Amino acid sequence: MAMSRREFIGAGATAAAGLALAQPLTVQSRGDAAAVRGLTAADARPAVISSANGIRGVAKARDMMLQGADPLDAAIAGVNITELDPKDHSVGLGGLPNEDGVVQLDASCMHGPTRRAGAVGALEDIATPSLVAKAVMDYTDHIFLVGAGAKKFALEMGFKEQDLVTEESRQIWLKWKANHDPNDAWLDHDDDVKIAFTHGTINMNAVTASGDVGSVTTTSGFSYKIPGRVGDSAIVGAGQYCDNDVGAAGSTGRGEANIKIAGAFFVIEQMRAGASPEEACLRALQRAIQMTETRLLDDRKRPRYDLTYYAMAKDGRYGCANIYQGPQFAVADARGARLESCAYLFTESERPRGPVPMHTLSH
């Protein structure tokens, strides 16, 4: 349930996020793991799916929905755990900075029952962009705020301004800066670790016991990106999408590949047409590859990047697919919270070898 704007500011927007960390985290959802044998997917609801880095969050979100929480509130509380974790360099606090050493965050969310959405792009100095995206949804007539305007709005809504660069992420950025161009004026250091471009994100999709859905995606985007670059996570229909008649879906991986096919929307439309969640995710990957520029494909049309889709159907069926074999995703339903393997199009040995273009490396 949305609070009034005054209540929201009074409660302190970041205090709400802090609660997510203060409570003990259980990886196994409480109390119901035994009763599962023979249950249908619908009986297993509430259910939550996310990228693997959301393993604590899916348990949290499911526990909240068991106690009656709204699916989007539950999913956002789930991703807040990762956003506020300084050790996760792909999201929120401690997320890897852009070229200039500044952390710019993207997030978007969607609420099935009311068919509303909110988003922020290139947001600086606020650790929980998912909550700012929800505030855009709850308190404005708009859907998408970016940059300085998004930050001004967040401050007006009572979010706390903080430096998101941690000592660890600053060191990683400095090493990148010292190494990224052999012709620059920065000195290489012998003890420098090899710094790859990295990416990472958390997408979470939730369904309640009665079939209401919500979806959220939040990220610091590609490390060392060009300032102002906004990826798919902030884009409703690409980084996440939900429709209360069908389900909820989202993605992680190369945003530039996903944006072009409006991937999360594509997954939902495939499910609406009858595909299972896993089949819908696989079809989205195939479409993304079909739309990929040749410089990012090898001669067998295998992409030089990673992309993953996650989908939760309204009836509690779920599925996930990654281009290459290997990654896992997190899921929580009446069987508890666990990691499972993603479906895939190609084995790891089929991944193209040789130099990898910027911003396309795997997790």
Ligand code: ASP
């Ligand atoms: N999708 C994110 C982006 O393009 C990055 C990621 O998921 O790794 O910003």
